[in-house]
Amino acid sequence: MKFNTVCLHAAKDMTHSTGAVAAPIYQSATFARESVDSNQVYSYSRLQNPTREHLENIMAHLEEGAGAVAFSTGMAAEAAVMELFSQGDRVIASDDLYGGSIRLFGNFSKKNGVTVDYADTGNIGEIKSLITPTTKAIFVETPTNPMLKVTDIAEVSKLAREHGLLLIVDNTFLTPYFQLPIRLGADIVIHSGTKYLCGHNDTMAGVAVAARADMAEKLHYINKTTGALLSPFDCFLMTRGIKTLAIRMERHNQNAAEAAKWLCRQKKVKKVYYLGLETHPGHETLKKQSTGFGGMISFEVESAELALSVLKKVKVIQFAESLGGVESLITYPVTQTHADVPEEKREKNGINARLLRLSVGIEDICDIIADLDQAIN
Numbered sequence: 460m461k462f463n464t465v466c467l468h469a470a471k472d473m474t475h476s477t478g479a480v481a482a483p484i485y486q487s488a489t490f491a492r493e494s495v496d497s498n499q500v501y502s503y504s505r506l507q508n509p510t511r512e513h514l515e516n517i518m519a520h521l522e523e524g525a526g527a528v529a530f531s532t533g534m535a536a537e538a539a540v541m542e543l544f545s546q547g548d549r550v551i552a553s554d555d556l557y558g559g560s561i562r563l564f565g566n567f568s569k570k571n572g573v574t575v576d577y578a579d580t581g582n583i584g585e586i587k588s589l590i591t592p593t594t595k596a597i598f599v600e601t602p603t604n605p606m607l608k609v610t611d612i613a614e615v616s617k618l619a620r621e622h623g624l625l626l627i628v629d630n631t632f633l634t635p636y637f638q639l640p641i642r643l644g645a646d647i648v649i650h651s652g653t654k655y656l657c658g659h660n661d662t663m664a665g666v667a668v669a670a671r672a673d674m675a676e677k678l679h680y681i682n683k684t685t686g687a688l689l690s691p692f693d694c695f696l697m698t699r700g701i702k703t704l705a706i707r708m709e710r711h712n713q714n715a716a717e718a719a720k721w722l723c724r725q726k727k728v729k730k731v732y733y734l735g736l737e738t739h740p741g742h743e744t745l746k747k748q749s750t751g752f753g754g755m756i757s758f759e760v761e762s763a764e765l766a767l768s769v770l771k772k773v774k775v776i777q778f779a780e781s782l783g784g785v786e787s788l789i790t791y792p793v794t795q796t797h798a799d800v801p802e803e804k805r806e807k808n809g810i811n812a813r814l815l816r817l818s819v820g821i822e823d824i825c826d827i828i829a830d831l832d833q834a835i836n
């Protein structure tokens with residue numbers, strides 16, 4: 460079955476007990492046992508729940524992994540993945556990560572004795588120079604948030620393999636519809652399911668998909684022990700979101716291309732970061748490993764005052780954190796997503812007071828552009 464069909468048909472009730480076209484929600488905390496020594500699959504929903512298992516199977520299928528684990532949020536998935544490491548271990552991570560990841564690494568991973576070394580993971584030499592005997596993994600977000608920097612997944616995976624390191628890829632921005640990191644050599648793929656996978660700005664979720672079954676087992680063990688798992692109802696919403704993933708991603712992709720083209724023509728817009736532009740430094744690598752550019756655009760306007768006024772004036776586009784939903788959202792990274800990133804690091808990455816990040820939704824593109832026009836010009 461092709462990807463688009465899997466999105467729909469993997470979401471059927473696999474038990475085939477009722478013929479329900481939508482898989483039912485097993486809203487049960489516990490499962491009655493037939494006997495003391497019965498070999499039943501389900502016992503208590505923190506360990507496993509049929510609705511969650513169903514979603515996990517779909518995600519493993521879509522990301523071409525051996526198993527998946529669903530978490531309550533993307534950060535819960537990341538925190539669980541970081542539990543794979545022990546005191547004294549080092550992890551190399553992209554230097555333009557999601558702000559929450561930087562907060563996790565700089566506080567909790569550090570407290571647990573795990574050191575994170577930051578590199579421009581688009582530069583293989585820089586990663587190589589940071590590998591030490593205690594380095595255990597490379598953690599990349601590609602494309603990154605909000606600057607859309609691209610890492611060559613196959614190239615980094617080769618390096619990881621040579622040094623016996625795990626490669627962890629945050630695939631939130633492109634989703635398996637456009638990019639398949641496990642096929643390119645990644646060991647673990649993580650997602651903020653809150654974004655494109657759920658897709659409707661109404662649910663928080665996270666997923667970790669492992670290429671190998673033993674790694675999926677480890678992640679299940681961490682999840683059932685620490686308990687930040689996804690509720691049956693939210694699993695159902697995510698499964699429902701995935702049914703329209705392909706068609707939504709196509710529209711996000713189309714709309715973003717149009718919006719970026721328009722932004723490039725505006726005098727008051729000084730820089731446009733969009734992967735579909737041939738001038739974007741990550742354009743060629745992206746084309747090699749992904750089948751679309753996604754729905755994200757970051758752009759710099761001529762002044763901080765204009766940036767603030769755009770946030771105030773937008774009407775169709777809403778000024779709100781998050782991305783990847785059907786509604787267009789505009790974000791101010793400096794005070795929102797990246798407020799916890801040290802200023803020096805922020806500036807170095809180009810995240811300044813003139814920068815806005817736009818998650819292009821699936822509204823009619825004419826309305827999106829008209830809204831940007833009245834807000835910017």
Ligand SMILES: *Cc1c(COP(=O)(O)O)cnc(C)c1O
Nearest residue numbers: 532533534557604631651653664
């Ligand atoms: C939002 C996001 C996260 C965190 O996910 P939550 O669901 O908000 O916890 C992690 N990585 C990326 C790239 C994100 O955009």
